[in-house]
Amino acid sequence: ETRAASRARPRSGPAPVTDVAQLCVCDLLVAQCDVNCCCDPDCSAADFSLFTACSVPIVTGDSHLCSQKAALYSLDVEANPPERIFKVIDHTNPSVFCIHAANYEQALSFSSPTMPTAENFDLLLKQFGSAAFSAEPGSWNMNIDAENSSDGNETYRYEYGVPIQTVDAFLSLPSPVVSSWCSDANPAGFLVNQATKCTRSVSVEKCGDIQAVNMLFYINSSILAVPKSSQMVNITVQSIAVQSPNGIKTLVNGSDGLRLPMILDGLCINIVLGVSYHITYTDAGEIIEAAAAFVLGAINKEALSIQQSFEISFTQVNTEAVPLSGNPGYVVGLPIRAGFQPQGYPFPVEVFAAFSTNKYNQFTILQSTSNQDCLAAQGARTPILFGYNMISGCKLRIPSAMKCQPLSQTLLDLLKGQNFPEYVASFGNSQAQDVLDWVPITHLHTSEQRISNPFQSSCQIPVAFELEVKWTKYGSLVNPQARIVNVTARITTTPLKQLPSGRERTIPVTSSVVFTDISSPAEPGYKAWPTINVKLPFDFFFPFV
Amino acid sequence: SSSQLSSVPLQMLFYVHGVYDIFYFLATLAMILYKSQVFSYPDGFLAPDLTLLCILAILEALRLHLGSKGNLTEEEAPLGISLVMTVGSVLLAMYFLVWQTYVLKADVILNALLLALLGLEAMLKLMAIAAFV
Numbered sequence: 205e206t207r208a209a210s211r212a213r214p215r216s217g218p219a220p221v222t223d224v225a226q227l228c229v230c231d232l233l234v235a236q237c238d239v240n241c242c243c244d245p246d247c248s249a250a251d252f253s254l255f256t257a258c259s260v261p262i263v264t265g266d267s268h269l270c271s272q273k274a275a276l277y278s279l280d281v282e283a284n285p286p287e288r289i290f291k292v293i294d295h296t297n298p299s300v301f302c303i304h305a306a307n308y309e310q311a312l313s314f315s316s317p318t319m320p321t322a323e324n325f326d327l328l329l330k331q332f333g334s335a336a337f338s339a340e341p342g343s344w345n346m347n348i349d350a351e352n353s354s355d356g357n358e359t360y361r362y363e364y365g366v367p368i369q370t371v372d373a374f375l376s377l378p379s380p381v382v383s384s385w386c387s388d389a390n391p392a393g394f395l396v397n398q399a400t401k402c403t404r405s406v407s408v409e410k411c412g413d414i415q416a417v418n419m420l421f422y423i424n425s426s427i428l429a430v431p432k433s434s435q436m437v438n439i440t441v442q443s444i445a446v447q448s449p450n451g452i453k454t455l456v457n458g459s460d461g462l463r464l465p466m467i468l469d470g471l472c473i474n475i476v477l478g479v480s481y482h483i484t485y486t487d488a489g490e491i492i493e494a495a496a497a498f499v500l501g502a503i504n505k506e507a508l509s510i511q512q513s514f515e516i517s518f519t520q521v522n523t524e525a526v527p528l529s530g531n532p533g534y535v536v537g538l539p540i541r542a543g544f545q546p547q548g549y550p551f552p553v554e555v556f557a558a559f560s561t562n563k564y565n566q567f568t569i570l571q572s573t574s575n576q577d578c579l580a581a582q583g584a585r586t587p588i589l590f591g592y593n594m595i596s597g598c599k600l601r602i603p604s605a606m607k608c609q610p611l612s613q614t615l616l617d618l619l620k621g622q623n624f625p626e627y628v629a630s631f632g633n634s635q636a637q638d639v640l641d642w643v644p645i646t647h648l649h650t651s652e653q654r655i656s657n658p659f660q661s662s663c664q665i666p667v668a669f670e671l672e673v674k675w676t677k678y679g680s681l682v683n684p685q686a687r688i689v690n691v692t693a694r695i696t697t698t699p700l701k702q703l704p705s706g707r708e709r710t711i712p713v714t715s716s717v718v719f720t721d722i723s724s725p726a727e728p729g730y731k732a733w734p735t736i737n738v739k740l741p742f743d744f745f746f747p748f749v
Numbered sequence: 750s751s752s753q754l755s756s757v758p759l760q761m762l763f764y765v766h767g768v769y770d771i772f773y774f775l776a777t778l779a780m781i782l783y784k785s786q787v788f789s790y791p792d793g794f795l796a797p798d799l800t801l802l803c804i805l806a807i808l809e810a811l812r813l814h815l816g817s818k819g820n821l822t823e824e825e826a827p828l829g830i831s832l833v834m835t836v837g838s839v840l841l842a843m844y845f846l847v848w849q850t851y852v853l854k855a856d857v858i859l860n861a862l863l864l865a866l867l868g869l870e871a872m873l874k875l876m877a878i879a880a881f882v
Contacts, residue, residue, distance in 0.1 A: 268787075268788070270854055299854075300853070300854050300855045300858070301780070301783070301853050301854065301855055302853060302854050303788075303851055303852070303853060304852045304853060304854050304856065304857050305847070305851075305852040306850070306851050306852070307848055307849065307850055307851075307852075308789075308790075308794055308850045308851070310789065
């Protein structure tokens with residue numbers, strides 16, 4: 205019943221206090237005495253005896269009034285102990301223009317604003333709202349059109365940051381707005397490379413109904429090649445990768461059209477977990493190609509939400525995006541560039557393909573997974589970033605009857621990865637043609653075998669893979685550039701002892717990358733002392749020499 | 750000499766009142782301007798005050814003219830009308846004394862003087878009408 209009552213009459217703020225005897229500006233501590241505040245009601249006579257002065261000597265009403273009440277506070281320091289004197293007097297304004305009476309209630313104080321309620325909200329919004337509170341986003345589009353139409357017969361083109369337009373609206377890159385839930389209203393800006401991750405609520409029952417997990421939703425709108433034109437660019441499906449529940453992504457061969465969500469065995473499959481747009485543009489600001497690479501996954505009955513990740517990147521037509529890792533020295537955090545040398549010249553690394561297991565197709569290290577089983581974690585690798593020491597590992601469970609040689613080969617592949625390179629670029633911008641700029645990887649092999657049984661040549665399995673990258677500072681003292689000098693790959697093996705059947709062992713396998721700075725300290729050099737180079741001419745003492 | 754029925758004090762009062770009215774009108778206008786600048790004086794309150802001041806000025810001018818004419822021509826009719834208009838002036842003066850939006854001390858003084866003059870005038874007009882009739 206209190207809610208009904210409060211809804212009936214509009215609430216307003218508390219009425220202002222006007223009695224001067226009760227106003228106290230210096231009373232800031234609740235239920236505690238403020239120091240030197242003579243008007244504080246929480247202070248006792250004992251507290252007053254400790255004060256030295258009154259911070260607020262007089263409290264009056266509006267001084268424009270002809271006659272008003274004033275509360276005077278002062279300390280009588282003559283008395284022992286000092287005590288506070290409080291008087292309420294009538295204070296008169298001697299001016300002839302003082303206010304004798306005011307028939308207008310809000311004349312001398314601020315008006316309390318009306319509290320917005322459900323009934324008067326629209327009225328207040330109309331009265332006080334302005335462009336900042338306008339609730340129609342459509343009005344923004346009208347302004348943009350008005351501005352652009354005044355440009356006349358200009359050819360349109362996309363500029364940096366301009367939202368990419370599609371047939372009906374903008375190309376949206378779903379992103380988290382206030383919370384982590386996806387909002388589909390974030391337009392993608394031209395030449396703005398973005399990557400976002402957000403959460404989407406799903407359920408297996410509404411498998412086919414949720415638009416946002418359906419591939420069609422992301423490719424059915426065509427992009428306008430230039431703003432406000434009728435030339436359209438369709439979004440093609442570049443690749444589809446299917447992600448298994450434990451995180452392994454597999455590329456699907458031959459994109460055979462769209463894969464729409466459907467229910468299979470109690471799981472909802474083909475739901476979109478990630479989209480990566482690649483837009484190709486010309487230097488005239490026109491989009492000529494758009495491709496999307498998808499990651500599809502499956503959810504089961506217990507899943508209530510999934511995390512989707514979105515990415516957009518732009519490439520200029522007829523260029524190859526070879527990302528450099530530094531110019532010229534390596535930048536900390538950028539991947540190390542590596543390559544091969546078949547018959548003569550090392551290749552630069554290829555342009556990355558979306559959603560292959562190691563993104564940059566080059567120097568990678570094993571990535572630890574949550575289940576820590578070496579043989580199950582096929583393919584999870586992470587690129588080696590310059591300056592970041594990494595260590596990762598897994599546990600190898602060896603059943604007793606495992607053959608050593610295939611196990612050794614499998615582990616080696618696991619530790620080194622596919623396409624283990626032979627050369628590493630010594631500078632971040634080393635070109636393939638400069639053979640001398642590439643450093644060969646040295647391989648070392650150490651064995652944990654104890655020397656006790658040199659004749660028992662049991663087969664060795666690799667258990668540790670260490671990469672040591674030695675780098676030095678190169679160039680001027682004020683702006684040193686990082687340069688890789690030496691890369692050593694050391695594989696440590698241990699003999700596999702055959703155990704009686706039925707028993708199973710677990711050995712840890714580690715791989716690590718260490719960056720060592722071997723730059724020699726700079727030696728200060730001093731200029732030579734200036735010498736006075738004075739030589740008398742040959743025939744100075746002519747007549748005598 | 751005593752066949753003159755026109756009241757000399759009344760005429761003198763009319764003259765003084767005329768001068769005072771000019772001063773009163775200018776002073777009240779200036780004070781309303783001052784109040785509108787210094788205090789919060791919304792338009793809804795300013796308009797009635799200014800309107801009534803203009804009405805008072807016109808009323809006073811008319812009243813003094815009719816009264817003076819009636820007194821000098823020794824006619825009761827204009828003097829009677831002037832007496833009735835005095836009532837209106839008194840009401841307006843009361844408004845400016847009590848019900849104005851802001852009543853300053855100077856307002857009180859001016860309007861009190863105006864009321865005193867009006868009261869004196871009313872008495873003298875009655876006596877003059879009585880003498881003319």
